[in-house]
Amino acid sequence: MTDRNGLTAHLDGWAGRDATRKAVARAILGLAEAGRRISALVAEGVHGSGHGAVVGENSGGDSQKQLDWQTHEIVVEALRFTGVAAVGSEEAEAPDVLDPNGAVVVAVDPLDGSSNIDNNVAIGTIFAILPALAEGDSFLQPGSRQLAAGFVVYGPHTDLVLTLGEGTHIFTLDPEDGVFRIALSNVTIPTDTAEFAINASNYRHWQPGIRAWFDDCIAGAAGPREKDFNMRWVAALVAEATRILIRGGIFLYPGDDRRGYAQGRLRLVYEANPIAFVVEQAGGRATNGTERVLDLVPTDLHQRTPLIFGSTTEVGQVEFYERNPVPADRSPLFGYRGLFR
Ligand SMILES: O=P(O)(O)OC[C@H]1O[C@](O)(COP(=O)(O)O)[C@@H](O)[C@@H]1O
Ligand SMILES: [Mg+2]
Numbered sequence: 001m002t003d004r005n006g007l008t009a010h011l012d013g014w015a016g017r018d019a020t021r022k023a024v025a026r027a028i029l030g031l032a033e034a035g036r037r038i039s040a041l042v043a044e045g046v047h048g049s050g051h052g053a054v055v056g057e058n059s060g061g062d063s064q065k066q067l068d069w070q071t072h073e074i075v076v077e078a079l080r081f082t083g084v085a086a087v088g089s090e091e092a093e094a095p096d097v098l099d100p101n102g103a104v105v106v107a108v109d110p111l112d113g114s115s116n117i118d119n120n121v122a123i124g125t126i127f128a129i130l131p132a133l134a135e136g137d138s139f140l141q142p143g144s145r146q147l148a149a150g151f152v153v154y155g156p157h158t159d160l161v162l163t164l165g166e167g168t169h170i171f172t173l174d175p176e177d178g179v180f181r182i183a184l185s186n187v188t189i190p191t192d193t194a195e196f197a198i199n200a201s202n203y204r205h206w207q208p209g210i211r212a213w214f215d216d217c218i219a220g221a222a223g224p225r226e227k228d229f230n231m232r233w234v235a236a237l238v239a240e241a242t243r244i245l246i247r248g249g250i251f252l253y254p255g256d257d258r259r260g261y262a263q264g265r266l267r268l269v270y271e272a273n274p275i276a277f278v279v280e281q282a283g284g285r286a287t288n289g290t291e292r293v294l295d296l297v298p299t300d301l302h303q304r305t306p307l308i309f310g311s312t313t314e315v316g317q318v319e320f321y322e323r324n325p326v327p328a329d330r331s332p333l334f335g336y337r338g339l340f341r
């Protein structure tokens with residue numbers, strides 16, 4: 001009997017008799033199966049297993065670890081007979097064509113947070129499901145066309161975070177019976193926050209607006225923001241997104257002046273778009289600094305984008321600093337208590 005709190009029942013109830021929704025549901029169940037297998041693989045441990053060994057380089061020039069490639073193969077195999085038309089993955093230059101008559105395509109980052117593999121820190125799998133187009137490249141549709149999106153995070157427990165465009169829900173994997181059961185329905189990101197996530201070691205490479213925003217955050221209660229901030233950096237987008245969904249916060253991976261980082265580090269189609277969909281469905285915002293992420297039109301499966309997401313008020317603050325990069329307390333135009341209130 002299907003567990004009524006399980007993912008299958010949730011998807012059955014949502015899909016009903018709608019053919020496209022059924023295709024989406026089959027793809028999600030395939031991804032959940034991949035998540036179960038990857039969770040078990042990760043739980044075996046990496047020390048001495050070679051999972052963290054560098055085995056090559058992906059299309060973006062990032063080093064490819066054994067687990068990056070293994071998880072790519074697990075995802076493609078789990079989707080092979082689900083009716084998915086094609087899988088576009090971070091770990092393969094071109095999409096794998098599975099079922100030419102399929103109604104949907106899946107874009108995937110099979111292993112997010114690769115630098116955490118050796119350290120026993122959270123990693124994950126991110127996915128976006130888009131309609132398969134009769135003409136044109138199905139992967140190059142704006143994120144606003146996603147039919148569903150989410151991610152699996154392999155942390156102390158394994159969670160599947162999912163949006164079907166009707167709120168964001170979190171399912172937790174029961175390792176005893178392999179069922180993902182609903183843990184949190186309609187997650188809501190708090191509007192305000194005093195917690196940010198950014199790799200501050202890149203401070204010297206940032207644009208003036210991001211620096212000014214950061215300077216004013218770390219100035220704390222004595223600075224123009226008049227509040228103390230806390231900082232987190234897990235180096236896994238999936239872990240940062242989970243934390244922000246649960247207790248609010250803001251995440252930034254902006255463009256910077258390092259070679260190859262003008263558009264930041266994260267990929268639009270299989271990282272920023274699915275995270276942006278999940279975040280918006282939880283009441284948060286996601287932007288590249290000037291535009292809504294979900295409105296960007298990709299020109300390449302592997303293109304990068306600056307990504308700023310989380311609690312709406314703080315995302316708005318960053319946009320303000322990007323437009324007005326001179327810090328408020330240092331500009332005669334903006335009084336110390338000027339445009340911030
Ligand atoms: O090492 P950095 O520059 O802090 O980057 C960390 C970011 O890179 C990523 O690991 C990129 O994802 P991959 O591991 O899939 O390449 C994000 O999860 C994370 O937010
Ligand atoms: Mg990633």
Ligand SMILES: [Mg+2]
Nearest residue numbers: 090109111112
């Ligand atoms: Mg990856």
